[in-house]
Amino acid sequence: MSNHAVNKAPDTPPSAMDKFLNLIERAGNKIPDPALLFFWGLIIVWGLSALFSQFQFELIHPVTGTAIEVKNLLTGQSLAEFLAGMVKTFTGFAPLGIVLVAMLGVGVAEASGFINTGLKKMLNVTPAKLLTPMLILVAIVSHTAADAGYVLVIPLGGIIFHAAGRHPLAGIAAAFAGVSGGFSANFIPSGIDPLLAGFTESAAQILDKDYVVNPLSNLMFTGFSSLLVIAVGWYVTEKIIEPRLKNTPIDEDAEEAPDLASFTAIESKAFNRAGIAMLVGIFALIAAVYPETSPLRSPEGEVTAFTAPLMQSIVPLIFILFVIPGVIYGRVAGTFKQSSDIIKAMSATMGTMGGYIVMSFFCAQFLAAFTQSNLGTLLALSGADLLKAMNLPGQITIVGMILLTATVNLLIGSSSAKWALIGPIFVPMLMAVGISPELTQAAYRVGDSVSNIVSPLMVFFPLVVVYTQRYVKSSGIGTLASMMMPYSIALLICWTAFLLIYWTIGIPLGVSAPYSYSM
Structure with a gap:
């Protein structure tokens, strides 16, 4: 089935929206795979290092106090060092282990059915008037289960709206806005937090080799952002999308509205026991951290300091707090009949990470070369000088960062790939003008989220089109994009303003996350 399938009369010219989306899709299809982008980036860095190593620069490194010198990576010695360190560079790549362990x-938890049942229960007990905000809330929370939102919550949105007598496409749109438009909004830590923090830390160390970024550095901002995304999505769904869909009839042979009033006894029993186990684990962790002499605290007795073992154990704790209830649910529900089933679930998850691992290999080599050549430092300090000369307020700089990210997002779908590409440039550049890596990361997360839902190059976009065609067979990419455009515009405006207000008030971004950086 073609992703362009839109049931129009042969003589109907394509709309402006279709033309725009087709242009974006054609341009995006010419962009190589992210892994190849980093490979060619490595080749370009080598060439530029050889070129710029012939010049002397007056820029002074703010930390070492010495003039910036570009290192030639195409000498025999540099190439030999590159080959000798290739494996270590890959295995030492910070984001790799963090993401795989989480x-x-x-x-x-996902393979056992624990997460899926939890999401269904949350939606099932919701009053009719709060159906839209609860659906968006569940969509946001689904980020903790990687792609579960795309394969479970979005189609469930259509099913539940249909069962409630509302247009199913509105449910799909609201869920899509929560899962993908609110990608960087969440009340609880998810895999994206340590992933982005790892890239941000690597980028910050281009300028300051000792800089450390806490995986929870944006947790408070993303938590409050969840409320914003819910409010914006609620308004757009009920005031803009549903009125427009009144003129879009549901096909006569569409799937019938189901009855989601009950769960099987075994599912409820398994979920209750697993949920209790998760709560016990959380309370046990709190009890272990509470004493001032706790080994999970820093030597100074602090909980949130970087030296505290608790802060260094965030990812292992995510692993434990999902494995335990997942195993219990699987045992009770029968999805895990023997111990090998648990290992198979882990293996299946790792199987889905193959593309990320390949990308990480080339990304690690690119970032290592980019750092060793000093091109990143040169570019960052040059850009900082330009920003200083323009004398723009920090708020305008952050807005520009959000707009740039939203634009790049139309052509490169992978969040990690985008941040790995532009992070090494913008993080140190903004550090040089006093903006912290944590604030730059927060701005990136806003820009990365708001344009997901209008990019046909986002890997799950065609899947969402298929969901809409269950109810309106003539719908296609243009149909979905036209539904999602109001969400994208509203989130871009409101979320950007929210970040600026949040910054002005001075509410903490997260754990150990300053707004400014002093060199």
């Missing part, structure tokens, strides 16, 4: 735990 996903091992989430994979068990």
Whole structure:
């Protein structure tokens, strides 16, 4: 089935929206795979290092106090060092281990059915008047289960709206806005937090080799952002999308509205026991941290300091807090009949991470070369000088960062790939003008989220089109994009303003996350 399938009369010219989306899709299809982008980026860095190593620069490194010198990476010695360190560069790549460990735990909870049942229960007990905000809330929370939102919550949105007598496409749109438009909004830590923090830390260390970014550095901002995304999505769904869909009839042979009033006894029993186990684990962790002499605290007795073992154990804790209830649910529900089933669930999750691992290999080599050449430092300090000369307020700089990210997002779908590409440039550049890596990361997360839902190059976009065609067979990419455009515009405006207000008030971004950076 073609992703362009829109049931129009042969003589109907394409709309402006269709033309725009087709242009974006054609341009995006010419962009290589992210792994190849980093490979060619490595080649370009090598060439530029050889070129710029012939010049002297007056820029002074703010930390070392010495003049910036570009290192030639195409000498025999540099190439030999590159080959000798290739494996270590890959295995030492910070985001790799962080993401894989977290996903091992989430994979068990997802494969057992624990997460899916939890999402269904949350939606099932919702009053009719709060159906829209609860659906968006569940869509946001689904980020903890990687792609569960795309394969479970979005189609469930259509089913539940249909069962409630509302247009199913509105339910699909609201869920899509929560899952993908609110990608960086969440009340609880998810895999994206340590993933982005790892890239941000690597980028910050281009300028300051000792800089550390806490995986929870944006947690408070993303938590409050969840409320914003819910409010915006609620308004757009009921005031803009549903009135427009009144003129879009549901096909006569569409799937019938189901009855979601009950669960099987075994599902409820398994979920209750697993949920209790998760709560016990959380309370046990709190009890372990509470004493001032707790080994999970820093030597100074602090909980949130970088030196505290608790802060260094965020990812292992995510792993444990998902594995335990996942195993219990699987045992009770029968999805895990023997111990090998748990290992198979982990293996299946790792199987889905193959593309990420390949991308990480080339990304690690690119970032290592980019750092060793000093091109990143040169570019950052040059850009900082330009920003200083323009004398723009920090708020305008952050808005520009959000707009740039939203634009790039139309052509490169992978969040990690985008941040790995532009993070090494913008993080140190903005550090040089006093903006912290944590604030830059927060701005990136806003821009990365708001344009997901209008990009046909987002990997799950065609899947969402298929969901809409269950109810309106003539719907296609243009149909879905036209539904999602109001969400995208509203989120871009409101979320950007929210970040600026949040910054002005001075509410903490998260754990150990300053707004400014002093060199």
